[in-house]
Amino acid sequence: MKLIVGLGNPGSQYKFTRHNAGFLAVDEIAKKLNVNFKSSKFNGEIAKSDDIILGKPSTFMNKSGLFVSQVANFYKIHPDDIMIIHDEKDLDLGKSVIKVGGSGGSHNGVIDVITQLGSRDFKRLKIGINSPERKGELKNFVLGNFTATEFTILQEVIQKAAEASVLFGFTDILTIMNKYNAKK
Template structure:
């Protein structure tokens, strides 16, 4: 059983914000696989297939870890079979990468997941949202993309969803190679 979790904040006021790109990828995967996130448990929503789960915590971003820990424990999913999808200010808009492990690098949602699971050995797909010019991070992540950025991010979300779907039936190393190579080309083509 594999678990793919997209991070974001619940509620309509956050729906279109940069911090919610993890949710967008989960929604795209669910659309592609014709699934509905219609189950609710552990303060989150999810869709369960025979051998995988797609999920979104309904907590705020910095409290995502308990949901991930509880759903993984309940369905007996090992940390090695979890993929977390979230926004990353260290990558430009249009960039993304899959990593096998690492620190939270300042992302509060990932920090909480690492604390709750007790390891940094967690696969993650990071989607670039860039850094604000004025360094006011909290407000920046809670704003929408502009029209030009939105067009770019929609393509990245499609690519990220495809990579996550491939993760369901492939070794992560194959996905990392394919996705990171493909995304490098995308980054070059979207560089501004």
């Protein structure tokens, strides 16, 4: 069993913000797997297929780790079988990167996942949100909505991210990384 969690903030006011790229991606994965999210006892929503559990924490971004660790512990999922999908401010909009391990950098949601899991050994699918239109404070940027043009670009990346994530259920990560991290 694999666990794929999209990071984001709960509430309709955040639905299309840059910080919710992870939620948008797992929503697309759920469509591809033909599963629906349901509230769970883990402070979030889960959707299950035969091989993959999808998750969306109902806590705010910076407290996402508790949800991830609770679901992983309950279903006995090792960190190596977990993929976290999140926005990445240092990656250009239109790009995505799959990575294994490492630090959380300046992403507080990922840092909390590392802290709560007690491991860095999970996979990450980073969705780029950096834009030439980025101005002002980082907080305002990540909590701002995508422009119409940005959202069109994001949709293409989310499709690619969803394809890669579905493969994570039954394909080794190096094969997925070689296919989806390739420079085009």
